[in-house]
Amino acid sequence: MSTEIPDFPTKITPQSEDFGRWYIDVVRRAELADYSPVKGCMVIRPYGYAIWELIQQGLDRRFKATGHVNAYFPLLIPESLLTREAQHVEGFAPQVAWVTQGGDEVLEERLVIRPTSETIIGTMYAKWIQSWRDLPVLINQWANVVRWEKVTRLFLRTTEFLWQEGHTAHETAEEAQEETLRMLAVYKEFAETELAMPVVDGQKTESEKFAGADRTYSIEALVRDGRALQAGTSHNLGQNFAKGFNITFQARDKSVQFVHGTSWGVSTRMIGGVIMMHGDDGGLILPPRIAPHQVVIVPIPRGNWRETVLPKAEEIRDALVARGVRVKLDDRDSQTPGWKFNEWELRGVPLRLEIGPKDLEKSQVVLARRDTREKSFVPMDGLGAHVEELLATIQQALYDRAVTYRDEHTVEADGYEAFKSLMAGRPGFVISPWCGSATCEASIKNQTQATIRNIPFASTPPVGKSCLVCDAPATAHAWFAKSY
């Protein structure tokens, strides 16, 4: 399975020329991730991993604030456990990696590398949960998972990826449903606040739901080539895994009941979404809240700058760091300021701070925004507050721009011909009435590649309309798109 790693791109392909190529160029040139010698597996490089650390911190804080705790379950799952929930095994068996030998020993029972952990966690919950007093169990795990993918793309779809998976057990169906929606709301708030990524929250169709769930909900983003990206999912598992794994408890009325389960997850795929949502032909544009460096300081090397400009640059850095701003001071001799401007733009640093001998005289600096490329002269006095304000402004501007993009790329189509001609291009979201049948859904996918991303909570009822495909009355306005 050892594969050759292609050479590094020397320049970034413009988005308009080839969006897919642009994406890979940015990921590799900005040193976010790289191909590895293992087919379908990527290396997350330090700059990309620093973004993941910020995502982890932001999510972990929210999980703990909603009462969850972290734990860790085994990577390897015996085959006999995977097969205990019928729909689950059907969904996942075709895409798992099999361990058949340990050391010199050929295993009596094969093990799979977890593609997700419902089965191993369910086995433990059956041991741990005895009484209604033990409920709810609210556990999250940060882990790697492996799904054998045929077609992969850095961050967006890789054989191994990093994620978090929440697994909860509840006394009642109502509590499980509340939890399912609570965590979807956490994902939405996180995506919009931290990633500046507007998302549509709603319910997946029967054919798109998680293997073994009663209901699956998702948040869906629209990236800049008009494709949708599923950025997070939350599943109400009902009592399916409880029955498969015999997770029972003594209820308040002394009867023995099965627990009601949920699971929910987001992954390193989110980073791919951020890149595709905000980037431009110059490279990456990072929202300040998840930027490893929020400000890069580039001193202008004129005259005896190491004695004059550099100490001031260091002083500014220290003052900003003391305010909690993440700052990189690029004082390398080996590169020109122009080279550095270009490099940090490519890496998406939200704000560049330039300072040279003339600025020093005037007690000012130059601030350059990555998103708008606007430059302004700003007095040293009050600089810290000004920088913080500007970072907040950029965060909001990126979000607003993404909302505008999405709104401009969301259209309605009630008739199938109109729908098909829209989908011949890449229109973004197309809202259409649908009868609820999997047959019509499959037929649309076959003919246009578009799938129902979800039925948004906020979608209007299709009063008096008939299905896009058949003549049956529509039951919902579904949001269709081509997707990653």
Place this chain on the structure above:
Amino acid sequence: MSTEIPDFPTKITPQSEDFGRWYIDVVRRAELADYSPVKGCMVIRPYGYAIWELIQQGLDRRFKATGHVNAYFPLLIPESLLTREAQHVEGFAPQVAWVTQGGDEVLEERLVIRPTSETIIGTMYAKWIQSWRDLPVLINQWANVVRWEKVTRLFLRTTEFLWQEGHTAHETAEEAQEETLRMLAVYKEFAETELAMPVVDGQKTESEKFAGADRTYSIEALVRDGRALQAGTSHNLGQNFAKGFNITFQARDKSVQFVHGTSWGVSTRMIGGVIMMHGDDGGLILPPRIAPHQVVIVPIPRGNWRETVLPKAEEIRDALVARGVRVKLDDRDSQTPGWKFNEWELRGVPLRLEIGPKDLEKSQVVLARRDTREKSFVPMDGLGAHVEELLATIQQALYDRAVTYRDEHTVEADGYEAFKSLMAGRPGFVISPWCGSATCEASIKNQTQATIRNIPFASTPPVGKSCLVCDAPATAHAWFAKSY
């Protein structure tokens, strides 16, 4: 490979009766970890994982302060990569898990689940490093690894475990050696400061060094049954992996050179060390700095306590939390105070704060130390500062007690008969002169089970002494022990 999970222990076996049994009872009853249905793999439960999170934070902060960044490399390694460094494959091949099938596809080349990542990381470094300007590369990874172990024990030796692995590349041999020792010193300082775990730092013998290293260094702790525990290792890899993976750079003089490498790691095994180093027959004793709950507040439920005592308990909790203390308020109705005292002692919470109606009248609380079981009445006024001070005192007391234990269990033996009779018991460390030969080392191990833990940096030269076993002049005072 699916195995039965034994039932929960109902009581803790005394240390004096069976230390190994005591250990497993504590781990499971305190809900730190549990057996899993996968042979040799454990589940780290939320309380145990919370300790790991604190360990991670403490180490990660130190790694970043010494210039390191995090990244993530693939879990799966092609067989052809593993075999590129001859000693490395010889050391690790017997204990790896093999993936032979992905989905429906039988793999052309087998993959191993990483037992450690020198090979996959080396492959990437060969791509990334071009010039001396790219050096040093200072990368750390937090990850799971799998080593197929025949005999396992929760935390101390498991088929899968969590760890961090640092992998660095340097321009010169001197820099690599400095890095190797720098990180060993970071581990020592961390273990002693955060875990209250005194360790002996020194160099491993040739036969105990890492497969593929030039030199291996370790920190070794002594736990309460007189066995040593290797708590962290740091390896100077020389140019071995650089040559195996062709990691070269253009040097300052334009010549092409191989990089000099290091790697270093600590794992969840550290948690096992903490348990065995500080615990007693009542269960766990956690050093405050890594205790998930540093203080547990137990309100005494008399009269209308929910209206009187509880609000005060909540107020105290909030005030302590505001000072950065980790506090658990146990206000369950379902359990008596006595049950709670016992339970939180078992779980090793360093400080218990009791408050009842009488305390309320006197404007005081009761503080009970887990380590000494001392109780004291403390006025409400100035409580926060008092608690902080007491936590620091407990941290220091645990460290001091461990140093005393180690010193009392470290003896010298110059003659082999004396050595053998000491090792018939479980004496702790035995310091003996050794000639440096692997033959004598192996013979000692065969006859007594004792191994050389390391040659401490601080060990005195064996002037004029001859080897414990043969008549050759001793080259060092080696520290022997039976070990985990």
